[in-house]
Amino acid sequence: MPRAGLNQQIVVREAARLVDEVGREQLTLAAVAARLGVALPSLYKHVRGADALAQKLSAFATAELAEELMTAAVGRAGADALHAVAAAYRSYARRHPGRYPATQQVPDPADPDHVAAGERAVGAVYAVLHGYGITGDAAVDAARTLRSALHGFVSLEVAGGFGLPRDLDRSYDEMVGSLDAALRAWGSGWTS
Amino acid sequence: MPRAGLNQQIVVREAARLVDEVGREQLTLAAVAARLGVALPSLYKHVRGADALAQKLSAFATAELAEELMTAAVGRAGADALHAVAAAYRSYARRHPGRYPATQQVPDPADPDHVAAGERAVGAVYAVLHGYGITGDAAVDAARTLRSALHGFVSLEVAGGFGLPRDLDRSYDEMVGSLDAALRAWGSGWTS
């Protein structure tokens, strides 16, 4: 019997393709094994089990997202950087509806790659804030606000949670515009 | 053998308690049956199956959340209403970490109660916007922004996605403050 030539990366990447097609909750070792043309237990040579595969998938997707956010942010500042990062964030979620939810899993402290990927992704957010001159404790609050808005919007969109027909692109633009205004006025006490 | 005296509502409410204790992904007919003291197949007399139970749980939690949001909004307007609804939203998610994610499931069009609950919850958001004088198409964008921010924050919080020790209450206050400023200036073109 010839070997399939698998390794952990191949397995994880196949899982990533699978969840984008069938949804994250349908991630199953049986389906991954079938797509790779091996018997289910063979996967245990590469991943510890179903939970571990989900965690490795999270690490992979988080690294991928962080990379795209960083690429969007480089060479930009202020509103320019905000719009670019926001667009990259939503774009990733739309292109990868199964991987995106995986990026929201809390990084496993035992997986240095996972932790590093999470820090890189958050770093892109802080880079945007830096362009607005927001630092220190205020940056923590602003980062949480920015993450909340972006994650909230795209997770609701990907889940189909916005019912009305009004254009989502326009709504997203409006939200990002309001975030820009909020960041420009951050720390002012909102007296506008 | 004496009867357990179950009905659909009892089953769904027990499922709600279960997910708050063990997490939404651990919702299982076997666990619900064990807690109710019946054999697993007995539940099929009250719910169509595991998927249907999850959907009914979503409807129940959504109705519960909508009720609390409406109660928070009544008799208030403007920033007062915004802060009250935002506080109620986060409070619900923190008290019900398993039910809250269930509220984000898209309502089943075949379940009128579910659809109505979803509309009620969104209605609370529109009520807040009305207090800012935001209506029409602009209200759709503003509602999406508001939902995104609130949902994003509490889902990240409940999932443990905020790593740093800085006080979450303060961050939430800052975010809601920035939303108040954004809604006051909504439609101005963000020229501040």
Place this chain on the structure above:
DNA sequence: GACGAAGGCTAATGCAATTAGCTTATGAGT
């Protein structure tokens, strides 16, 4: 008091996850 529907049960099936243990391809060292 009879009876039919509803609510409970046991038994059986199917699927996914996991573990144990076997077999063989592969490649490093002679």
Place this chain on the structure above:
DNA sequence: ACTCATAAGCTAATTGCATTAGCCTTCGTC
């Protein structure tokens, strides 16, 4: 080329949950 340890695949067996079928009994109604 030859050996041989390791790694990568396999089958078989176990467990747990979901689901369906079909039986039995309780309960409310006439």
